[in-house]
Amino acid sequence: MNDAPLGLLFAVLAALILMSGFFSSSETGMMSLNRYRLKHLRKQHHKGAMRASKLLERPDRLIGLILIGNNLVNIAASAIATVIAIRLYGDAGIVIATILLTLVILIFAEVTPKTIAALYPEKIAFPASVVLLPLMRLLIPLVAIVNWVTNGLLRLLGINTNEAGEERVSREELRTIVSDPDAMIPQRHRGMLVNILDLEGVTVDDIMVPRNEFYGIDLDESDECILETIHRSSHTLLPVWREDSNNIEGVLHLRNVSRVVDRDGLSRSGLIAALDKPYFIPESTPLHTQLRNFQQKKFRLALVVDEYGDVIGLVAVADILEEIVGEFTSNLSDSSDEIYPQRDGSYVFDGGASVRDINKALKWELPTDGPKTLSGLVLEYLESFPDGNAGLRISNYCFEILELEGNVVRAVKGRPSE
Incomplete structure (x- = not known):
């Protein structure tokens, strides 16, 4: 060299x-x-x-x-x-x-x-x-x-070289990957994927329609009232009860309405015969589990019961699908009759509005681990029933009670705190 x-x-x-x-x-x-x-x-x-x-x-x-x-x-x-x-x-x-x-x-x-x-x-x-x-x-x-x-x-040195297994991604890590704006996933699809990952942390009582808001048929009402309920229904599945909405007789699918109504009007025997067996589920059922149950059992509507067996609400397949794809209308003023934007940037809420729906619609971060409705959340933070209008702060948001009916908050005004 x-x-x-x-x-x-x-x-x-x-x-x-x-x-x-x-x-x-x-x-x-x-x-x-x-x-x-x-x-x-x-x-x-x-x-x-x-x-x-x-x-x-x-x-x-x-x-x-x-x-x-x-x-x-x-x-x-x-x-x-x-x-x-x-x-x-x-x-x-x-x-x-x-x-x-x-x-x-x-x-x-x-x-x-x-x-x-x-x-x-x-x-x-x-x-x-x-x-x-x-x-x-x-x-x-x-x-x-x-x-x-x-x-x-x-x-x-105490290091086992066989412990290093295949690289795995946790649910939270996958959520971060999907949410990354640099990911080559369209915004709408990204939101749907995140919502699917969130189903595991949401239970049916978070999205159910409460029992006091049921739209259905009371067999104790007159034939005219029952026919009017069927005529005005915007739902294809109606719960049917007797005396009280806790005593569910079954579920009427409006495709069977021809068996219920004849020339003489309402056929009560035909109505009873047309009812599908009610499907009851526990309130703590995770949404991803319930979606799979709906698919396996071929049901589209379920009645939610508490630990004592009392009916507390209902949930439909469409409710779970909306948790994935979002509301089927995107205009806030058209799609919600519970949230009313004000000119000063605040909002007037119906007391029965779901806390989760408010968070989703307004991108707020109100606590969801307690009461499900805004009325319940306000009363929990007040720790008493107010005698009149009262103001309070929840997390980073200021609220003012506008209307109180008995022990229920009917209307609340709220905005993010400055």
């Missing part, structure tokens, strides 16, 4: 620095690959992804291979650089070679290639796998020996 022409030595040194850059960029590119995108590309039989996946099956061996190659070329580059420097500058060349080679390797073989690989991992890793895969087969004995020694040292 001492007799080799300087031109040849410089050429070999440049080649070694390029090889060092290759190994450095390969390491960063391989480790920066998105594992889920890699699975997707592998299912599409992408050749680069298939090669990279095979290498990443044993990341310890891949890192071992890359570091063996990187260290070999760096040491060889150091030796050649030292020879060149000594021939040019004598003994002082050793110091010069050390300083210059460190800078060259740092810039051209470490920082620059690794930065490029971190920014474009697929463009670096997939072509690099063409070289790394056969190189792994060639150097597998040496790589296996190195890994055996290093794994033994790790075990002595």
Whole structure:
């Protein structure tokens, strides 16, 4: 080597620095690959992804291979650089070679290639796998020996190399990924995916229609009143009860109305015969579970009961679907008869408005772990029944009671606190 022409030595040194850059960029590119995108590309039989996946099956061996190659070329580059420097500058060349080679390797073989690989991992890793895969087969004995020694040292330090399993994403992590505005998911689809993830944390009593707001048929009413109820119904499924809405007789599907009404008017016997069996569910049932139950049992309406077996509300398939896709109308003033925007930026709420509906409609963050309605929330914070209009602050929102009827808050004015 001492007799080799300087031109040849410089050429070999440049080649070694390029090889060092290759190994450095390969390491960063391989480790920066998105594992889920890699699975997707592998299912599409992408050749680069298939090669990279095979290498990443044993990341310890891949890192071992890359570091063996990187260290070999760096040491060889150091030796050649030292020879060149000594021939040019004598003994002082050793110091010069050390300083210059460190800078060259740092810039051209470490920082620059690794930065490029971190920014474009697929463009670096997939072509690099063409070289790394056969190189792994060639150097597998040496790589296996190195890994055996290093794994033994790790075990002595109390580190179990077998504990590192497949990368998994929790529900909250998946929510963060989906919510990321940089994700290539349309805004509407992103909202639907987040809502699906939220179903597990919401129970049927959060979205049910309370019993005092039931729209249905009372068999104790006159035939004319029952016919008027059927005529005015905007629902296709009506609960039917006797004496009290806690005594549900069944559910009437309006597709069977021809069996209920004849030439003489209402047929009570036909009405009873047309009723479907009521379907009761516990109030604590998570929405994702109830949606699956609706699908399996072929029901579209369920009656919610408390721990004592009393009916406290009802929930329909459409209610759960709206939790996923949102309201079927987006205009606040048209879609809600419980929230009334005011010119001063405040809102007047119906006391029976759902706290969750208010949060969703206005992007507020009122507490949802207590009462389900705004009336109940206000009374809980007051800890008493007010004698008249009263003001209070809940979280970051100010409220004023506008109308009180008995022990129920009928109207509330609210706005975010400044």
